[in-house]
Amino acid sequence: MSQTILIKQQWTPKTFLRSQITGGKKKGRAAGGWIADLAASKRVITLCPPCTPKFNPARVGYRKEKEFPTCHAVCDGCSVMDQYCSMYIYEELYSTVRSTADERRALAKSREQRIKRGYL
Amino acid sequence: MQYAGCIGGGSPMIVRFKVSATGMTPGVIACSAPDGATGEMIVTATTATANQVGTLLDAADSRTGETLTYSTTQGAAEAIYSVIINPDQLIRGLMVTGATGTAITGDTIVTAASNGLTTVGGTSVASPDMDQGMVWYTSGANVGRSRKIVSTSSVTATVVVPFAANAVGDTFQYAGICKGLQGITLTTDVQKFRADIAVATGVNVTTVNMEMNGTTDSYATVVLTDSVFQQTT
Numbered sequence: 253m254s255q256t257i258l259i260k261q262q263w264t265p266k267t268f269l270r271s272q273i274t275g276g277k278k279k280g281r282a283a284g285g286w287i288a289d290l291a292a293s294k295r296v297i298t299l300c301p302p303c304t305p306k307f308n309p310a311r312v313g314y315r316k317e318k319e320f321p322t323c324h325a326v327c328d329g330c331s332v333m334d335q336y337c338s339m340y341i342y343e344e345l346y347s348t349v350r351s352t353a354d355e356r357r358a359l360a361k362s363r364e365q366r367i368k369r370g371y372l
Numbered sequence: 373m374q375y376a377g378c379i380g381g382g383s384p385m386i387v388r389f390k391v392s393a394t395g396m397t398p399g400v401i402a403c404s405a406p407d408g409a410t411g412e413m414i415v416t417a418t419t420a421t422a423n424q425v426g427t428l429l430d431a432a433d434s435r436t437g438e439t440l441t442y443s444t445t446q447g448a449a450e451a452i453y454s455v456i457i458n459p460d461q462l463i464r465g466l467m468v469t470g471a472t473g474t475a476i477t478g479d480t481i482v483t484a485a486s487n488g489l490t491t492v493g494g495t496s497v498a499s500p501d502m503d504q505g506m507v508w509y510t511s512g513a514n515v516g517r518s519r520k521i522v523s524t525s526s527v528t529a530t531v532v533v534p535f536a537a538n539a540v541g542d543t544f545q546y547a548g549i550c551k552g553l554q555g556i557t558l559t560t561d562v563q564k565f566r567a568d569i570a571v572a573t574g575v576n577v578t579t580v581n582m583e584m585n586g587t588t589d590s591y592a593t594v595v596l597t598d599s600v601f602q603q604t605t
Binding site for chain 1: 373374375376377383384385386387388398399427428429430431453454464508509510511515516543583585586589591593
């Protein structure tokens, strides 16, 4: 049986300052506040399975990506790269950046009906 | 443009990149920034692109004071945006005419062809050359049917696999886009595919699928062919 060893991160002044200049969540920043900032700026939010239940997408106008149940990304909650993240897209931007099978199916159905009427 | 999945069917990989140029709007193809650039990615040009990163997903919003581009102001928030980076991703875009992206030009048959081998319309298909592109009917006996164009001359497009006989007044559309061919020119906002440009010119994408409908709802789906995650060019 494998064992997991947790090693505490030793922050030096240099590494702390470096963490402040990189994009993403800053050291010591609460995940909730960081995600609220992402939501306010309409960014895509990615959350790993343990963090997903803590986020209510509907409350901030987000839509969960369901056609692809998972994505490979860094979790915005715990900053861990996870290949089973959930992806949330701002509702108003969804059709701008995503093409779904449902949308294409509706277009194909519309095409069939128009061909039956004789004009595409 | 829209992310429509991957050729391999896998899940998308999303990575945040530092911005190094303006024009970062959701749906554009992002490219790796060149040497000396301030950040990690730029936006594709309309006619050429190299070292593609993927499809940009994020929008900017002034509510948090963040900007679309990089800032050289000390202490300013860093502009970072999410990108789907899968090299085999499928990108779907509307086919349009013109640099600003208006509806595809619909044309009308002015000389009937009983053998179904030619479409003779009112606008030139030879300049820009639609040879190797697609032609499809939007009304008449051939409504909904499409063929690959094998040669063009003035307002006449010729096909090898014949349509049914067409008639004067039948409407049709054409596009300088065809499955399996690389190169599509984008509109000025780099969000749509121009169907009125000659085949195989433009950014490095290869057409995977075409949805040939009316003038305002015809789409092409492409795959990146100069992804920086496969080979840096």
